[in-house]
Amino acid sequence: MQFHSYGSTDPGKKRDHNEDNFYINEEVGLHILCDGMGGHQAGEVASAMAIKGVSEIVTENKDIIERYESDPSLDNRDKVFNLLRNSIIKTSRNIFNDAKANPDRTGMGTTLDLVLMTQNNAILAHVGDSRIFLKREDIVHQMSEDHSVYYHLVKQGVSKEEAKKHPQAQALIQGVGSQEYVEVDVLHIELLPNDTFLMCSDGLSDYTDEQKINQLMNDNDLQEVPKKCIEFANDAGGKDNITTIVVQATTESEQKKLKNIDAKVKALQSMPLFAELEYNELIKVLNNMVYKTYQDQDVIIQEGDQGEELFIIVTGNVDITKQGCHIGSFSNGDYIGEMSLIDGEPRSASVISKGVSNLLSISKDKFSAMLQVESHVAIKLMWCFLKRLNSTLRKTDDEVVKVKAELEKLKK
Numbered sequence: 001m002q003f004h005s006y007g008s009t010d011p012g013k014k015r016d017h018n019e020d021n022f023y024i025n026e027e028v029g030l031h032i033l034c035d036g037m038g039g040h041q042a043g044e045v046a047s048a049m050a051i052k053g054v055s056e057i058v059t060e061n062k063d064i065i066e067r068y069e070s071d072p073s074l075d076n077r078d079k080v081f082n083l084l085r086n087s088i089i090k091t092s093r094n095i096f097n098d099a100k101a102n103p104d105r106t107g108m109g110t111t112l113d114l115v116l117m118t119q120n121n122a123i124l125a126h127v128g129d130s131r132i133f134l135k136r137e138d139i140v141h142q143m144s145e146d147h148s149v150y151y152h153l154v155k156q157g158v159s160k161e162e163a164k165k166h167p168q169a170q171a172l173i174q175g176v177g178s179q180e181y182v183e184v185d186v187l188h189i190e191l192l193p194n195d196t197f198l199m200c201s202d203g204l205s206d207y208t209d210e211q212k213i214n215q216l217m218n219d220n221d222l223q224e225v226p227k228k229c230i231e232f233a234n235d236a237g238g239k240d241n242i243t244t245i246v247v248q249a250t251t252e253s254e255q256k257k258l259k260n261i262d263a264k265v266k267a268l269q270s271m272p273l274f275a276e277l278e279y280n281e282l283i284k285v286l287n288n289m290v291y292k293t294y295q296d297q298d299v300i301i302q303e304g305d306q307g308e309e310l311f312i313i314v315t316g317n318v319d320i321t322k323q324g325c326h327i328g329s330f331s332n333g334d335y336i337g338e339m340s341l342i343d344g345e346p347r348s349a350s351v352i353s354k355g356v357s358n359l360l361s362i363s364k365d366k367f368s369a370m371l372q373v374e375s376h377v378a379i380k381l382m383w384c385f386l387k388r389l390n391s392t393l394r395k396t397d398d399e400v401v402k403v404k405a406e407l408e409k410l411k412k
Helices: 042-060 062-070 074-101 149-155 160-164 210-217 222-235 255-269 279-287 364-373 375-411
Strands: 003-010 020-025 030-037 112-118 121-127 131-136 139-142 185-190 196-200 242-249 290-294 299-301 309-322 325-331 350-363
Touching (some): 020 042, 030 196, 042 062, 042 074, 042 112, 074 185, 112 196, 139 210, 139 279, 149 160, 185 279, 196 222
Antiparallel strands (some): 299 350
C-alpha cells in the first residue's frame, strides 16, 4: 500500500491557544484528528489524551491490522472494526474518569476522526462533528455524519429548515470523554488510485461546503493542501482552531479490480431501492454486502428454496427459469429477490449464471441489523420500497383491467 499524508494545525485568529491535536503514523497507516472542548484549556488535555490513548492501543495491536492486510476477509475486517471502536471507547472512559477526578477539567471532551489505510482499503472511525471528506474522481463526498442535534433531527425525518431553528442545533450529542460511553461510527472503503481524504475540525468546515472543499483539495502539491485550508479559514474569520490532515492513496491496483469497485457503487446507485441514499450511505450498505463470483451454469437461486438474500448483478448475465422453462434474463445493474428481505418466502424461480458473473448479496439478517442501527437509512429505504411497491401494484391493476377487458370481448 502506498499513500502520502500531511497535516497542519493553527489556533486561528480568535483563540489564544490551540485545543486541536492531530497524529500521523505512516508505518501503521494511522491518522487521527481531535478537536478538544472544555474550559481552562481542558479541551487541549482531552484531545491530547485521546490521541495518546487511541494511537497506543491501535499500534500495540497492529498484528490485527497486519492479519487483515494479508487476508482481507470479512471476519478480519470486523476485528479491525472492533479494535478501533474499543480503542476509542476505552479512551473515552479514561478521559471521562480523569475529568471526574479533576474538577477544573469538568465537562472536557473531544471530537475524534480516524482514517486507517490498509493495503487497498481504508477504515474510518468518527465521533463528534469534525469531518472526513473523500475526493473520488473529482467529486467530494462527506463520509462522516455530525453527532449534533441538527443532524440527529434531520436523520429522524425533521426538515433541514426546521432543524436549523432548534436553539441547540449545533450542540454535540456525544464526544470522546464527554460521557463515559460513546457510540463510534465505523466505515470501510475500497480504495481507488488517487482517492484523497481530507480530515478537518470545524474551524475549517464551518466556512465550507463540499464544493469549496473540492477547490481547496485541487492542488497538485498535496503538501500544500493543509496550509491552503488553514489560510482560507483564517481569511474567512478564523473564529476557531483549525486542523486538517490530507491522505492520498497512490496504489496502482489492477484495472480489473478498479472496474469492480466502481461497478459495485454504480450497481447500487442504479437500483430504485437505493435511489434516495447519499454516497456515504451507499458505502454503509456495501459494508453489509458480500461480493460473489459465479461460473457458467452455477445455480445462484434454487426455485423453492427459502428466500433470505437480495442479489444485485454487478457484471455478467443470468438466466431465470421456472419449472425448467426459461422465462427471462438479467444483466448488469439488475437485481433479484428484494421481497426476500421482507417476507422470506420460498423462491418462485431459479437463477443460473450465464458465463462468469459477479453479484453483490445482502442477507435478510444483515439488512435488518443495518436498519436498526441506521434509522435514517431505514426511513429512506422504506420510502423507496413503498414507492416501488406502489408502482408494481399500479402496473398489476392495469394488467388486471386489460385482462378483464379481453375476457369481456371473448364473452361477446
